[in-house]
Amino acid sequence: MNLKSDYFIEEIQDTTHTGLWEIDLKTMNLNWSRKTYEIHNIPESEEIDIEKAMSYYHHDDQEIIETAFEECIKYQRPYRKVLRIIDSDGNTVFVEASGKPIVENGKVVKLYGTFRNMNTHFNLINKKRIMGKELSEYKRSLEQFFIVAHTDIRGKIISVNENFCKISGYTEKELLGKDHRILNSGTHPKEFFHNLWDTILRGNAWNGTVCNKKKDGSLYWVETFIFPNKLEREITSFTAIRFDITEKMNLQQQLNEEIDRSTFQSQLAAIGEMSTGISHEINNPLSIIQGNSMIIEKSCQDNEKVLKSVSSINKAIKRISRIINGLRRLGTKSQSDDFKTVSLSQIFNDTFEFCLEALHHRSVKVIYDEVDPNIKIYCNEVKVSQIFINLINNAKDAIIDSNSDEKWIKIIVEENDNDVIIHIIDSGPGIPEENKSKIMEKFFTTKSVSHGNGLGLTLVNNFVKEINGKFYLNESFSNTCFTIEIPKAKD
Secondary structure (H helix, E strand, O other): OOOOOOHHHHHHHHHHOEEEEEEEOOOOEEEEOHHHHHHHOOOOOOOOOHHHHHHOEOOOOHHHHHHHHHHHHHOOOOEEEEEEEEOOOOOEEEEEEEEEEEEEOOEEEEEEEEEEEOHHHHHHHHHHHHHHHHHHHHHHHHHHHOEEEEEEOOOOEEEEOHHHHHHHOOOHHHHOOOOHHHHEOOOOOHHHHHHHHHHHHOOOOEEEEEEEEOOOOOEEEEEEEEEEEEEOOEEEEEEEEEEEOHHHHHHHHHHHHHHHHHHHHHHHHHHHHHHHHHHHHHHHHHHHHHHHHHHHHHHOOOOHHHHHHHHHHHHHHHHHHHHHHHHHHHHHHHOOOOOEEEEHHHHHHHHHHHHHHHHHHOOOEEEEOOOOOOOEEEEOHHHHHHHHHHHHHHHHHHHHHHOOOOOEEEEEEEEOOOEEEEEEEEOOOOOOHHHOOOOOOOOOOOOOHHHOOOOHHHHHHHHHHHOOOEEEEOOOOOOOEEEEEEEEOOO
């Protein structure tokens, strides 16, 4: 067989990057194919012998090929080795060298074999190894900086990283086999999670901001990315990558609260200016009515019917005067943002003069004892008045909307060495259990759009915090009760 002229063999050699060789052990002549010369990067015109061929092998591999060669002759044993050669330009080439004996009369007379260039193969393996290493590095970085979890197709957790356990407060053992409902904070509506599942089950990635609940009950916010994992287009599992944005959300909430406070303070100032003007405008005609009423009363001492009408007019004048006085005092104080030491009884009097008539008109009775004038607090008067007005209005709305037979609001003031405790209790139907955890949330309301925006209790809570107090739904009473604890002013 002429190795240099057989075009079938040539085509195979080019396609497989494999050269051929043959040694006649009688003459010790070595014969290489064109491809074998090409792999060694030497011209076909160059004479080649066994010794020179062996010299191209890497010095660490020369003993290996020599042993394989000798054993092939001695034991008629074929070989196939992956070795290194150094081509004529000094480049290292990985090759798969194979050899087989040709035996005649029980004696090896020739050896022949192949010489395959493995550099492409080894480069792919090396790239795969490098990519695997890089992937491991990416995974390690991901695990280090992000919260990572894997779930099965039903959403059951099958693995979590250390950050997941650290932020949630649960151990890995407590999380495995559970679904993410274990972290449900109740912040998001059911539709939120329906949309999430609808997206990922269709094979699409989902991204959103989620509020979760830790094992200790506290809340945290995470920016979340969920990716479906597929095998032959079938979803097999999901990977969720999250990062903690709680601090960002808290800062945003503080900013929003500050905007609310600033807006509310501006509104109070505007209301103060307007109410002062209104009270002045009403007082003038009211004085005229009152003066004329006195004239009529003196002129009609013998007319019982007229006197009765005049008495009704005078009562109405006093009611209007009380409302105007309360409006004027609140209006004047609304124009100041100062904190000062104030008698709690004075705030009560100003507030109730303003709103008791409205409660009386709706047949809602207000029950309270006179507050000790010696109880003083350090505060902004208008904001504390706004606290009471909001809570009284909420109580009134609850009572009216429920058509309750009993219509009353009871205010109980207690004190200890450090604080004054104010309970505002109403005869309404109470707060549904499912709403109790949400009533302090901004914009949460059960009222219609025209009757509330859900900011009332949020503002109350913020104002109480400003005076270092506490505000909460007090469930130790049989009726709905909101309790405010305010530090007493220091002497």
